[in-house]
Structure formats: C-alpha cells, structure tokens
Amino acid sequence: MAELLKVEALRAGYGAAQVLNGLSLALAEGEAIALLGRNGTGKTTLINSIVGVTTWHGGTIALEGRDITRAAPEQRARLGIGWVPQERNIFRSLTVEENLTAVARPGRWDLASAWRMFPRLKERRANLGNQLSGGEQQMLAVARALMLNPRVLLLDEPLEGLAPIIVDELLAALRRIVRDEGTAAIIVEQKARKVLAVTDRAIVLDRGSIVHQGASAALAEDDHLLEAHLGVAAATVRGHAHPT
Template identity: 60%
Template sequence: MSELLRVEHVTAGYGDSVVLEDISFSLQEGGSLALLGRNGVGKTSLIVSLMGLTRLHRGSIHWRGKDLLRLDTHERAHAGLGWVPQERYMFPSLTVEEHLTVVARPGEWTLKKVYEIFPRLEERRSNMGNQLSGGEQQMLAIARALMVNPSLLLLDEPMEGLAPIIVQELVRVIRKLIATSGMAVIVVEQHARLALSMTERAIVLDRGRIVHDSDSASLMNDAEGLNRLVAVA
C-alpha cells in the first residue's frame, strides 16, 4: 500500500502563536487514524493545518509525494482532501440536494450512492440546510465531503452533541467507509474508545506535540495508558 500523506516536523499556529510543535506522522492509502487528546491540545489545529488554514512556521506536508503547502485550501480539496469541520457550515439558502450537487466532482460518490448510506437525506432532499436537526446536518456535512470524492476524509468531532441513536448510525457509516471504500480517514474525537474502535492506528496529542503513536487496538486494551493520555476510564 502506497503512502498518501506525510507530515514532517510541522510547527504551526495562528499568526505568531504556535499551537503545534514538531508534528510528524504518515498515512497510507486507505488507512485510518484516530487523533486523540484532551481539549485544547491541537487536534483541530492539526486538521485545519492539513487544509492550509494555519500559519506553518516549520516543516513540510507531502501528498502522494508532492508538496501540499503550495496549494490553497480549495486546491487541496480538488487534490483529494475532504474536510468535515466541527461547525458543519450549513447554508440556509440551499436545499439538502443543492448542498451536495454544488460541490460534486466526478467519481464513485454520486447522489444515488450518498442517499443509499444516508436515506434520511433523500427524504429531506428539498429541505433547507437550516431546517435539519443536528444529526441530519452532520449526515449532510459528511455526505457533502464525500461528493468531492476525496482520497482522505478528515472528520473533526463528528459525534459532538448528537443523540446516541444518531451516533450509532454515524459510527456504522464511518466503519463501512473505512472497511470498504478504499478511502483514508482521520477521525478527531473526544470519545476515545469510540474512535479507537473504528480505526487502525491512533495518535495522541498533548500541548501540541505527539506523545503517543500506536495501533488502535493496543491503546484500546491499555486502560491505564488510555486514562493517563486522554483522561478516560
């Protein structure tokens, strides 16, 4: 399996403020990674750095062996990075279907296929984005990212604030994407065990640095270590 993403010695932040320090990791085509850590340690900053929305002080990011730093955010999306931000960013003037078709790019993911994994969105295809529940908005945010036909899907706190039944549905979808789509996935998630149960590998951040890097199963089975790293039982 070939390398998709390589981050080397990245130090980045906002303006002169440094949030991430000396971050290095790689991800293979079709790989899955849980990005864990307590609040405020830099998880979201790492995701938005991949999308080009922070200031890079040092280091490099390579995408399929090419320098990603030369690309603007929209060019990174076209190159194959699909981003689902915490905020979801629904447009009140667009219907569900318009949210999906306006970003669509040629590839495996079509309206038909997205509606197959999110039938609730097909039922509400004529509703405006602001007429959806929080869970439906999160489904739409993920579906919209899939319509870009990405090679890497970046999920930033996809379960935040959702009812347990919706969480179960999204977990099912994400597991299916990881298992069958051939697409790589990075999941930022406060529910560490949930993220570990979906992914092959895990990185833990603390104060903007990587303090742990292992396979997800090993960390899941190390209750003491997991509690120490991310303060969960």
C-alpha cells in the same frame, strides 16, 4: 500500503502563536487514524493545517508525494483533501440535494451512493439545510465532503453534541466509509472508545506533539494509557466501559 499523506516536522498555529511543535505523521492508502488528546492539545490545529487555514511556521505537508505545504485551501480540496469541520459549514439556505450537487466532483461518490450511505438524507432531500436536526446536518456535512471524491477525509469531532442513536448511526456510516469503501481518513474525536472501534491506528497529541501512537485496538484495551493521556475512565468490568 502506499503512503498517501505525509506531514513532516510541521510547526503551525495561529498568527505568531505556534501550536504544533515539529509534528510528523504519515497516512497510508485506505488507512483510518483516530486523532486523540485532551482539549487544547493541537488536534484541530493539525486538521486545519492539513486543510491550509492555519499559519505555517515550518515543516512540510505532502499528498501523494506532491508538496502542498503552501497551497491554498481550495487547491488542496481540488487535489483531494476532504474536510468536515466542527462547524459543519453546510449551506443552510440550500436543499439537501443542492448542498451535495453544488460541490460534486466526478468519481465513485455521487448522489446515489450518498443516499445509500445516508438514507435519512434521501428522505429529506428537498429540505433546506436549516430545517435539519443537528445529526442530519452532520450527516450532510460528511456526505458533502464525500461528494468531492477526496483522497483523504478529515473529520473534526463528527460525533460532538449528537444524540446516542445518531452517534451509533453515524459511526456505522463511518465504519462503512473507511472499512468497506477504503477511504483514508483522520478522525478527531473526544469519544475515544467509539472512534477507536472504527479506525486502524491511534495518535495521541499533547501540547502540539505526539505522545503515543499505535494500533487502535491495542489502545482501546489499555486502560492505563487511556486514563493517562485522555482521562478516560477505566472499565469497571471489561466490555462495560464508562462513556468517554
């Protein structure tokens, strides 16, 4: 697979504080990466740095071979960086449909495909953003990012604070987005076992550096590594893991 996104020796943070310490990674066309780590290890900082909202201290970021290291966030969005932040940032005073059409760019993701991916949103297309449940707002945030027709989709803890039934529904959608649609993605998530099931590769951060990377399936089966790096309880019986 061709290299789509390349981060090389990146040093970034907030103001004078450096969080990422010379971090390098590559994302291939159609690949999905689970970005894992305990709280405060630099996961969100890496996502924010790719988006362009942190302080750059060194290194490079390239999208399809084009250097975007010093590009403004809106330029990165136009070039193909789609972002679903923790805060969701939907337009609360617009309807669901208006949220989607306001940011739409030409491509395979349009209203019809968004409705197919998230039938709940179609049912609530006339509702305002502030009338949706937390889970529906998260679905809207993902659908809105897709309407930009991004080359790379970045999701920062998309399952956080959601009811179990919504978690399963959103995970199923993410699986279709990355598996069936072949959308390249980096997904930050605390629910390690769940996100490992829908990604190809896992990267674990600690103190702003990569301490593990490998196949998602292999990490999901390695209780020792999960416990050591993420504090995930080992399965008491294989196939019946404690929730993470």
